[in-house]
Amino acid sequence: MARPNFWTLVSIFTWALLILLLFIPVGSVLFSSLYDRAGNFSLANYATFFSEPRFFTAFVNTLVVGAGGLFGALLLGSIMAFCISRFHIAGGRVVSLLAILALVSPPFIGAYSWIVLFGAGGLVRGMLRDVGVTMPPIYGLSGILIVFSLKFYPYVYLLVLGALANVNRSLEEAAEGLGLTPLQRTLQISFPLVFPALSAGGLLALIHAIADFGTPRLLGRGYSTLATEAYAAYSAEVGSNMSMGTTISVILIAVSMIFVLLQRYMSRRNVYHGNLINKPVKIRLRGWRNVLAHVAVYTISLCGAMPVIVSVIYSFRRTSGPVFQDGFALQSYERIIFNLGDVVRNSLTFSATSVLLIVVVGTLIGTLVARRTTISTSLLDGAFMIPYVMPGIVIGIAYIAAFNTGPIVLTGTASIIVLSIFIRRLPYTVRTTASALRQISPSMEEAAVSLGYSPFRAFLRITVPLIVPGIIAGGMLSFVTAINELSSSLVLYVGSTMTMPVRIYLLILDGDFGVAAALATILLAISGLAVYIAFRFIGRNEQALL
Amino acid sequence: MSYLTVQNAIKRFGNFAALNDVSIVVEKGEFFTLLGPSGCGKTTLLRSIAGFTDLTSGTITLDNTNLRAVPPHRRDIGMVFQDYAIFPHLSVFDNVAFGLKPRKVPAAEIKTRVMQALAAVRLESMAERLPAAMSGGQQQRIGLARAMVINPRLLLMDEPLSNLDAKLRIELREEIRDIQKQVDIATIYVTHDQEEALAISDRICVMSAGRIEQIGTPQEIYGDPQTRFVAGFVGTLNALEAGSATEGLLTRLGLSSGAGLTWAVRPENIGLAGTGMTGEQLAGTVKKFTYLGREAHLEVETPVGSLVVHVANPSRSEILAPGAATTVVVPRESLMAFDAEGQRTEAEA
Numbered sequence: 001m002a003r004p005n006f007w008t009l010v011s012i013f014t015w016a017l018l019i020l021l022l023f024i025p026v027g028s029v030l031f032s033s034l035y036d037r038a039g040n041f042s043l044a045n046y047a048t049f050f051s052e053p054r055f056f057t058a059f060v061n062t063l064v065v066g067a068g069g070l071f072g073a074l075l076l077g078s079i080m081a082f083c084i085s086r087f088h089i090a091g092g093r094v095v096s097l098l099a100i101l102a103l104v105s106p107p108f109i110g111a112y113s114w115i116v117l118f119g120a121g122g123l124v125r126g127m128l129r130d131v132g133v134t135m136p137p138i139y140g141l142s143g144i145l146i147v148f149s150l151k152f153y154p155y156v157y158l159l160v161l162g163a164l165a166n167v168n169r170s171l172e173e174a175a176e177g178l179g180l181t182p183l184q185r186t187l188q189i190s191f192p193l194v195f196p197a198l199s200a201g202g203l204l205a206l207i208h209a210i211a212d213f214g215t216p217r218l219l220g221r222g223y224s225t226l227a228t229e230a231y232a233a234y235s236a237e238v239g240s241n242m243s244m245g246t247t248i249s250v251i252l253i254a255v256s257m258i259f260v261l262l263q264r265y266m267s268r269r270n271v272y273h274g275n276l277i278n279k280p281v282k283i284r285l286r287g288w289r290n291v292l293a294h295v296a297v298y299t300i301s302l303c304g305a306m307p308v309i310v311s312v313i314y315s316f317r318r319t320s321g322p323v324f325q326d327g328f329a330l331q332s333y334e335r336i337i338f339n340l341g342d343v344v345r346n347s348l349t350f351s352a353t354s355v356l357l358i359v360v361v362g363t364l365i366g367t368l369v370a371r372r373t374t375i376s377t378s379l380l381d382g383a384f385m386i387p388y389v390m391p392g393i394v395i396g397i398a399y400i401a402a403f404n405t406g407p408i409v410l411t412g413t414a415s416i417i418v419l420s421i422f423i424r425r426l427p428y429t430v431r432t433t434a435s436a437l438r439q440i441s442p443s444m445e446e447a448a449v450s451l452g453y454s455p456f457r458a459f460l461r462i463t464v465p466l467i468v469p470g471i472i473a474g475g476m477l478s479f480v481t482a483i484n485e486l487s488s489s490l491v492l493y494v495g496s497t498m499t500m501p502v503r504i505y506l507l508i509l510d511g512d513f514g515v516a517a518a519l520a521t522i523l524l525a526i527s528g529l530a531v532y533i534a535f536r537f538i539g540r541n542e543q544a545l546l
Numbered sequence: 547m548s549y550l551t552v553q554n555a556i557k558r559f560g561n562f563a564a565l566n567d568v569s570i571v572v573e574k575g576e577f578f579t580l581l582g583p584s585g586c587g588k589t590t591l592l593r594s595i596a597g598f599t600d601l602t603s604g605t606i607t608l609d610n611t612n613l614r615a616v617p618p619h620r621r622d623i624g625m626v627f628q629d630y631a632i633f634p635h636l637s638v639f640d641n642v643a644f645g646l647k648p649r650k651v652p653a654a655e656i657k658t659r660v661m662q663a664l665a666a667v668r669l670e671s672m673a674e675r676l677p678a679a680m681s682g683g684q685q686q687r688i689g690l691a692r693a694m695v696i697n698p699r700l701l702l703m704d705e706p707l708s709n710l711d712a713k714l715r716i717e718l719r720e721e722i723r724d725i726q727k728q729v730d731i732a733t734i735y736v737t738h739d740q741e742e743a744l745a746i747s748d749r750i751c752v753m754s755a756g757r758i759e760q761i762g763t764p765q766e767i768y769g770d771p772q773t774r775f776v777a778g779f780v781g782t783l784n785a786l787e788a789g790s791a792t793e794g795l796l797t798r799l800g801l802s803s804g805a806g807l808t809w810a811v812r813p814e815n816i817g818l819a820g821t822g823m824t825g826e827q828l829a830g831t832v833k834k835f836t837y838l839g840r841e842a843h844l845e846v847e848t849p850v851g852s853l854v855v856h857v858a859n860p861s862r863s864e865i866l867a868p869g870a871a872t873t874v875v876v877p878r879e880s881l882m883a884f885d886a887e888g889q890r891t892e893a894e895a
């Protein structure tokens with residue numbers, strides 16, 4: 001009986017992995033926040049947090065950007081999803097391509113592109129001033145909220161689009177037959193049916209908004225959030241205050257965790273399985289309604305993809321040092337080839353290594369979770385929620401806290417960056433593998449067994465080929481996340497382990513936007529290729545990107 | 547010695563006994579059906595024989611070998627599944643050839659055997675297709691060919707037709723029966739459809755709540771049910787209401803109404819007056835008349851309770867409106883008696 005032994009080993013290995021890469025780092029954060037510099041237990045850090053106005057402001061600001069990002073994404077995403085699913089929109093494929101572009105571009109690129117257009121010396125602002133219109137620059141809270149809404153609307157859009165496409169039209173027709181007005185129908189029938197998707201999409205937007213570090217850092221102009229404060233406490237040149245950084249991290253985790261639990265509570269009963277005999281049809285709008293729908297859809301999707309478009313255009317502009325000149329040239333790309341090859345190489349190797357680890361380990365653990373339902377596996381399922389709610393900056397600080405001294409010292413190595421990416425993305429692979437396995441009927445493997453294959457060979461010959469396309473696609477999408485990861489790498493990098501997003505961020509701080517744009521364009525091309533490969537394997541499925 | 551024997555099989559899931567002391571014997575070449583409502587244990591018994599479920603206690607022997615000591619993939623038992631379980635990533639040919647590979651059959655022989663099996667289920671022209679787009683009936687034919695091609699010692703079928711539409715179900719069950727007779731393989735077939743069981747089986751085992759109610763040929767099961775459950779599950783049954791009217795009817799027929807007995811009658815064994823049937827007459831009122839073409843079903847309110855009567859080949863003039871008065875004829879031999887435990891008894895005067 002080799003099989004039970006094998007899975008017991010996987011189970012032990014998984015727990016060891018979780019303890020080493022998750023519980024010890026998170027424990028270190030908690031531990032560090034609860035001790036003062038002399039090494040005595042104290043709640044002084046928390047007292048400081050709640051008494052100093054600076055931290056309280058950051059706390060309130062975090063909730064404000066979270067709520068703003070949530071509502072902005074809900075508003076834009078719902079409008080998009082409703083128009084695309086219910087009306088004929090010319091060029092619908094272009095629209096979803098634009099949504100994908102917005103989704104795979106790093107958020108701080110968005111922040112900077114909006115500065116280029118609407119900042120103090122912004123292009124569009126300048127043009128508007130020439131025709132006599134003055135508008136305030138985009139800095140501060142309003143700028144952050146605009147960027148978050150446009151960056152995170154695809155979460156809501158893609159999830160709600162999927163849910164709306166699955167609302168059986170007969171339900172709406174039945175409501176119509178019972179005499180409900182269109183508004184009542186929408187509120188009483190369609191809304192409850194898409195609520196789980198709406199709240200899940202909103203939650204993703206909220207968690208990303210809370211965790212985002214680049215956007216408030218670049219656009220905030222003094223508008224601080226918990227993420228930026230944690231980074232500031234950690235990275236201050238003078239008097240780096242690790243225990244304050246970890247205290248803020250703990251609070252950040254707690255805030256994210258509360259919202260996740262809240263969303264789960266709100267959508268606890270709301271899983272509907274309708275039949276799809278009667279698929280929704282798209283209406284062809286006429287006149288001004290048609291124009292309005294098109295304008296709404298294209299404004300949102302083009303604005304969402306604007307940072308990408310600006311980056312690509314600016315990457316080809318002629319420069320003199322960091323200053324843009326008229327005309328186009330490949331200077332920025334030349335500078336990458338001559339100076340920044342190692343950064344590109346780092347990004348590719350780190351991402352590829354972590355994705356390889358994620359795919360192998362994630363598939364094994366996913367199989368364990370799906371096939372061996374015991375107490376230990378349901379605990380595992382729960383433990384894997386933790387990295388999901390951990391903001392990148394917190395993971396970074398946690399890894400520093402855990403692996404800077406002690407038995408395992410990893411700071412400054414490539415491994416620490418690879419492992420931090422690995423643990424953050426592992427839950428997605430575990431979950432997708434487990435759900436793919438649950439969809440394969442057990443009689444499939446039983447059929448193979450009855451035909452003479454041992455259980456293990458039946459698994460290899462039948463189940464594995466059926467889930468491999470999904471695993472490859474999931475790996476590609478993990479690769480996109482891995483290569484775009486900024487906030488944990490920013491905490492963990494040293495000169496020799498710098499990655500592309502970190503370099504882009506530093507270039508933007510240095511004002512060298514030409515090279516930053518070129519690097520971002522390369523990043524985007526790599527991400528686009530990975531998404532393309534993923535879609536080749538699983539079919540076009542934008543929801544898999546979430 | 548019998549071919550397959552299951553003795554004193556008990557299977558518990560926690561406190562629930564899915565199989566409660568079940569023993570069956572299946573002969574070589576026999577088509578044996580396990581019939582019963584869902585949850586009666588028929589699928590559990592089938593899966594124990596296949597090896598996917600292990601019994602809590604009891605013995606299973608096939609051809610004088612102890613089957614419980616053999617792991618499922620070495621039992622050499624073909625299985626056909628309710629959800630077809632066709633491998634979607636393999637072509638029809640590769641699906642059928644799948645079981646021949648671990649048996650180290652030479653490639654040339656694989657080709658001839660697979661094509662023969664496909665010809666038997668009339669799918670030889672689709673060998674290279676992928677099964678995903680094929681209909682349920684075609685997928686189940688692949689499943690049948692795949693299970694038969696390995697020349698298994700036993701063929702198990704777990705409600706293979708329950709996901710198909712009515713017409714196809716009848717068509718495919720005839721095919722299954724023909725192929726099984728040709729190959730002459732012992733087959734255990736699970737179904738909850740009594741008509742299917744009657745049409746296809748050599749013998750039927752009716753199960754209820756983890757126990758065997760009756761084992762017998764289709765004629766015995768339908769015509770001579772040994773328990774109240776079998777009589778009610780296989781076919782329709784009219785129960786006579788206890789009371790003076792029923793006692794009067796029994797006395798006139800010369801039957802004793804023993805203590806604790808209940809009486810029942812099949813709708814096709816009673817008739818309306820004037821259709822040539824002889825027996826005691828009961829006056830009644832038509833409650834419902836359902837015309838079905840080659841027969842008509844009437845529900846008639848009589849002193850012994852509401853009786854369903856099946857009339858064969860009803861002529862158009864015989865259509866009775868609800869409320870019309872009519873007379874039901876009850877022949878003496880049509881009545882069945884059951885004791886308090888639901889066992890059939892011969893309780894004649």
